[in-house]
Amino acid sequence: MLSDAAPGKLRIVHGDVLTFKIEKAFSESLKRPWEDEPPNIHIIGNLPFSVSTPLIIKWLENVSCRDGPFAYGRTQMTLTFQKEVAERLIANTGSRQRSRLSVMAQYLCKVQHIFTIPGRAFVPKPEVDVGVVHFTPLVQPKIEQPFKLVEKVVQNVFQFRRKYCHRGLGMLFPEKQRLESTGRLLQQADIDPTLRPSQLSIAHFRSLCEVYRRMCDMDPCLFAYNFREELKQSKSKHQDKEDGKEDSGL
Secondary structure, eight states: OHHHHSTTTOOOOOSOTTTOOGGGSSOGGGOOOTTSSOOSOEEEEOOOHHHHHHHHHHHHHHHHHTOGGGGGSSOEEEEEEEHHHHHHHHOOTTOTTOOHHHHHHHTTEEEEEEEEEOGGGSSSOOSSOEEEEEEEEOSSOSSOSOHHHHHHHHHHHHTTTTSOHHHHHHTTSOGGGHHHHHHHHHHHHTOOTTOOGGGOOHHHHHHHHHHHHHHHHHSTTTTTOOHHHHHHHHHHHHHHHHHHHHHHTO
């Protein structure tokens, strides 16, 4: 009905926004150099809460790689999020709402909370209010490292958000070298190990990512390390030992 009401002006696409190739949706003539003003394309979305976080992370990775919707240039986005998520996206250093999303969004984009929509404005009415957030990709990212590397460092820091930052950073390294490598990372990045994750600025994360990148270059296996996998293998070995004791009657 919408398409019929606006012939030639509106195209409806039924699909999954997580897999839809937006870079093929518009004319090549709309492309602009990254350093220029944003192109005449604007992503506007009233996002389901269940998909909003994975979708914004996906689009932020696209911003970093300058592909997907950002193959046209610094495409702007205006999106809705659960109010709590919107507050995390714009949270400043030291704020209670400061999180992984804050850092990942703000190192790549100028992020603004435009306004809040009360839940009663929607049908059916959600139990929470909704925040409208505007994103404009930066000409130059505040951290010039691969997206996956930045994401790994930030995720590890915030997984222990109530602890000192050295606790999460330690999980970047295998247990045998954890203490020494964490100390070296913090020392070379000039970071106080007793800072909480929410107290780390973008500049702090830039230093951490730069040092971690050098450490990964020196040890090509380091980036692939996953502490959860090591923990799982350790538990499995312990269980095998316990099973062996039972079998031998010990």
